[in-house]
Amino acid sequence: MTASARPRIGIVVTDEYSPEDPDHDTPILLAALRERGALAEPVVWHADETDLGAFDLLVIRSPWDYPVRFDEFHAWLDRAEATTHVLNSPSMVRWNLDKRYLRGLESAGIRVVPTQYCATADEARAALDAHGAERVVVKPVISGGARDTGLFDAHDPRAAALAARIVAGGGVAMIQPEVPELSAGREKALYAIDGHHTHAIAKGALLEHGGSLIGGVYIEHPEPVPTTAAERAFAEAALRAVAELTGEPAPLYARVDTVDSADFGLVALEVELVEPALNLHIAPHVVGMVTDAVLRAAARTSPLRSGL
CATH class of the missing domain: 3.30.470.20 (ATP-grasp fold, B domain)
Structure with missing residues (x-):
């Protein structure tokens, strides 16, 4: 690969991870891409000074703090989409950010766990009451890393309190039966x-x-x-x-x-479809497949750069 043909690829990350939940994938993927001749580097999604247009391809990998910076992440998607090629695509990511997409999958014939979506505390209480003595899971439609997610007896006041907190913050609460x-x-x-x-x-x-x-x-x-x-x-x-x-x-x-x-x-x-950890550290046979896929995508997008 000649220097002029080397694609510049940004791996989209954030700048802080919990010790219990580190990003194992990015160092492995960066090393593999560089070994294949790509100019690959991490890109912190909320770093305003980054020139996104300098990249041939941005690959969203671990912006795991986006649920607490949701509007900012939407704005970043808009900015990135306007300047370069992004995968997964921002339109697919936007569709996938809100778990109400599960209703669409169900309508397309994909079985999902029965779910009630509650926009008010009263709706959540009614949904919980309908489960009687069963156990339920309460969670928001926009979340990651099990934030604001809990397993309760349906009549446990903490279940209603969590749902009320979710909707009070402008969210929608999901009520699902426990799957043992x-x-x-x-x-x-x-x-x-x-x-x-x-x-x-x-x-x-x-x-x-x-x-x-x-x-x-x-x-x-x-x-x-x-x-x-x-x-x-x-x-x-x-x-x-x-x-x-x-x-x-x-x-x-x-x-x-x-x-x-x-x-x-x-x-x-x-x-x-937004930022799943691929667990490359325990699936090393997948590293080459991911690297090949990213390089193919970069090769497809590089000729389009002059039109941006």
Whole structure:
């Protein structure tokens, strides 16, 4: 690769991570891209002085503080989109930021956990009452890292209090029945790069009954896990539904969170298209696939730069 042909690629990150939840992927991806001749560097998304137009491609990877800077992140997406090529695309990211996209997936035939979306405290109380003595999960439609997410008995005042806090802050609260298999840590995250399945990870249970996180902090314990043909077909169907709903081609990266529930069958818990950790540190065979996909995307976009 000649110097003039070396693409400049920004890996979009933030500037601070919790010790319990570090960004393992970015150093690995940067090293792999540089080894292949790319000019690759981290880009802190909220650093105003960054010249985004100097990059051939920006790849969103770990801006994990965006839920607490949501309007700022939307403005960044606008600025980045106006100056260079961004993956996953800002339009797909905007669609995916609010978990009410799950309603669209359900309408497209993808099974999801039954969910009530509550815009007021009264709606949340009614939804909780409808669950009687069951356990429920309460969370906001815009969140990450299990922020403002809790597992409660439906009649626990703390469930109603969390929902009320979410809506008081201008959000929408999701009320879902507990999925026992999920609480037992049997969730599987299936990953796809350029639309092709690459690997799957189980990260263990996160929520403690009563509203807290297990261990008091957000800590994933990712482990590679095998997948069945049915699980892979389900994840592929979910991504086809995403393409139909957004009108866009396969995303550069995607994570489809699934659990096989005795009550609901195989369901999608989430389709993460914004900033999923790929867990490259425990799936080294995927590094080359991700690197190839990023370089292909940069090669496609470089000829377009003169028109920006």
